[in-house]
Amino acid sequence: MEFIRGRCEARWLPSRYNFAIFRLAALVRLSVAMRRPEPVDPRRLFFVDRHQSVFENYAVSLWLTATAGCFLASWLAPSLGLAPAFAVGLPLAAILLEIPVNLSGLLLAPVWSAVFRTPSRDRHRVNGFVLLLVVFIAAVDFAGKPGWAAFAGWQVLALFALNGAAAVAMFAMRGHVAALEKSFGGVPSAS
Amino acid sequence: MSWVDRFRVQGVFWRQFLRWAVLNVPLWLESVVIATWTLFFLLWGPGRRGVMRNLSAILPGSSRVANFFRAYRVFWNFAWTITDNVRFKEQRVSPDWEFVGMENFERLQSHAGGAIILTAHMGNYDLGAHLFSEVSGRQIVMVRAPETDPRTRQYEEELHGRTVGEGLRVDFSTRAHDLAIDLLHGLQRGELTAVQGDRVTEGLSSMEVTLFGCRTRIPSGPFALSMTARVPIFPLFIFRLGRRRYRLVACPPLHVVRTRDREEAFARAAALWTENLEEVVRNAWYQWFTFTPFSPELD
Numbered sequence: 471m472e473f474i475r476g477r478c479e480a481r482w483l484p485s486r487y488n489f490a491i492f493r494l495a496a497l498v499r500l501s502v503a504m505r506r507p508e509p510v511d512p513r514r515l516f517f518v519d520r521h522q523s524v525f526e527n528y529a530v531s532l533w534l535t536a537t538a539g540c541f542l543a544s545w546l547a548p549s550l551g552l553a554p555a556f557a558v559g560l561p562l563a564a565i566l567l568e569i570p571v572n573l574s575g576l577l578l579a580p581v582w583s584a585v586f587r588t589p590s591r592d593r594h595r596v597n598g599f600v601l602l603l604v605v606f607i608a609a610v611d612f613a614g615k616p617g618w619a620a621f622a623g624w625q626v627l628a629l630f631a632l633n634g635a636a637a638v639a640m641f642a643m644r645g646h647v648a649a650l651e652k653s654f655g656g657v658p659s660a661s
Numbered sequence: 662m663s664w665v666d667r668f669r670v671q672g673v674f675w676r677q678f679l680r681w682a683v684l685n686v687p688l689w690l691e692s693v694v695i696a697t698w699t700l701f702f703l704l705w706g707p708g709r710r711g712v713m714r715n716l717s718a719i720l721p722g723s724s725r726v727a728n729f730f731r732a733y734r735v736f737w738n739f740a741w742t743i744t745d746n747v748r749f750k751e752q753r754v755s756p757d758w759e760f761v762g763m764e765n766f767e768r769l770q771s772h773a774g775g776a777i778i779l780t781a782h783m784g785n786y787d788l789g790a791h792l793f794s795e796v797s798g799r800q801i802v803m804v805r806a807p808e809t810d811p812r813t814r815q816y817e818e819e820l821h822g823r824t825v826g827e828g829l830r831v832d833f834s835t836r837a838h839d840l841a842i843d844l845l846h847g848l849q850r851g852e853l854t855a856v857q858g859d860r861v862t863e864g865l866s867s868m869e870v871t872l873f874g875c876r877t878r879i880p881s882g883p884f885a886l887s888m889t890a891r892v893p894i895f896p897l898f899i900f901r902l903g904r905r906r907y908r909l910v911a912c913p914p915l916h917v918v919r920t921r922d923r924e925e926a927f928a929r930a931a932a933l934w935t936e937n938l939e940e941v942v943r944n945a946w947y948q949w950f951t952f953t954p955f956s957p958e959l960d
Contacts, residue, residue: 489689512763513759513760513761513763514757514760515758517755517757517905522905524906527688527692528692530689531689532693534689534693564697568697571686574685575685590684593684593685594685594687597685597687598687598689
């Protein structure tokens with residue numbers, strides 16, 4: 471485990487974020503923060519893990535649920551009406567999003583781990599890829615159809631494209647990012 | 662035990678399911694998954710009612726409807742803490758920490774001899790113990806009550822054996838007399854012992870105190886050990902501030918001074934501990950994971 475003690479700007483380290491959009495935004499935020507660093511607070515310990523960000527975690531969760539809810543609502547609206555379709559679709563989306571994850575976790579991830587000899591603790595990456603693939607395919611389908619749900623499809627595709635562009639930018643700046651992260655030090659714990 | 666028992670709330674199935682979820686659910690989906698499953702577990706009537714009754718004492722005058730929603734918040738925090746716990750054990754992922762009462766924490770770290778860490782079923786006491794043993798490099802013995810379900814107990818013991826570091830040892834409070842001797846020797850050797858002082862395990866010695874105006878019992882073991890081994894008690898609380906953010910609050914140490922009147926010495930120390938506990942629980946009721954009424958007066 472690696473942790474950084476006292477330096478509050480550490481919460482903006484790109485390595486604490488998962489998706490490229492958020493890593494790029496964090497890099498910008500960190501650059502601004504480092505111009506006027508906060509006083510060192512020895513009472514704070516920051517851990518470096520790519521899923522550490524609260525904002526990113528909630529933003530992606532809610533965005534996925536809202537998007538899946540829109541897709542479901544557009545499918546239910548002809549029979550229920552728009553408002554009831556949303557009332558049913560949004561909570562149903564929160565449950566149905568778990569289906570591809572469970573199926574992948576039971577069927578695909580164990581095979582992947584066995585074939586590529588990856589540790590079991592990385593299965594969530596495989597399942598995450600499968601879920602995003604399902605969302606992407608649904609978005610392509612809805613984007614091509616007439617009606618309000620096309621917007622839900624297009625915003626997914628736009629965000630995927632934006633994330634791709636951010637990934638290219640982060641790759642181009644990888645040397646600068648690595649040097650910046652290294653300047654924070656980081657103290658390994660006993661484990 | 663029948664096969665149905667593994668699906669009871671304390672059954673082993675849910676521990677295995679949690680581990681499976683931690684390993685398989687994409688982390689950027691966990692908020693929604695936890696919110697959904699927290700709703701599901703709110704169906705557990707005895708637990709929900711226990712929390713609501715405790716809340717009626719902690720927050721006098723609170724309505725049943727409001728306490729129902731507060732119970733969801735307690736369950737929600739509990740779900741996050743047990744998830745963080747399993748994630749730490751399986752993936753060595755830790756939250757961010759912030760310390761309050763740093764001078765007391767440093768006093769505990771630098772204290773040459775043994776000491777007792779007295780905590781409550783709040784926040785993530787498991788993770789706090791791991792953090793302390795990692796940061797301080799000192800051996801900690803964590804005393805806890807065993808799981809009621811034997812299959813769950815076996816599962817947890819195997820998980821501890823596989824995932825816990827060398828600096829942390831877990832011992833179970835059902836060994837009463839033998840445990841007391843072992844802990845005493847450990848304290849005399851300079852070890853730290855972490856005990857939860859807000860709930861009594863059946864068969865262990867306890868003492869009556871008043872908490873939120875209701876009679877309840879707390880373990881007397883920590884105070885007896887402190888007096889016998891002549892070591893201080895450091896009250897320590899761990900609060901969950903949000904996703905992967907915890908606060909560790911270290912309070913000034915208590916000393917159980919050996920006098921002729923043993924009961925009076927215990928009562929004084931217990932009163933100080935109860936005062937700390939009441940203040941902490943009143944401000945952070947949503948983190949007190951007590952799913953049964955804490956007093957027979959609330960039953």
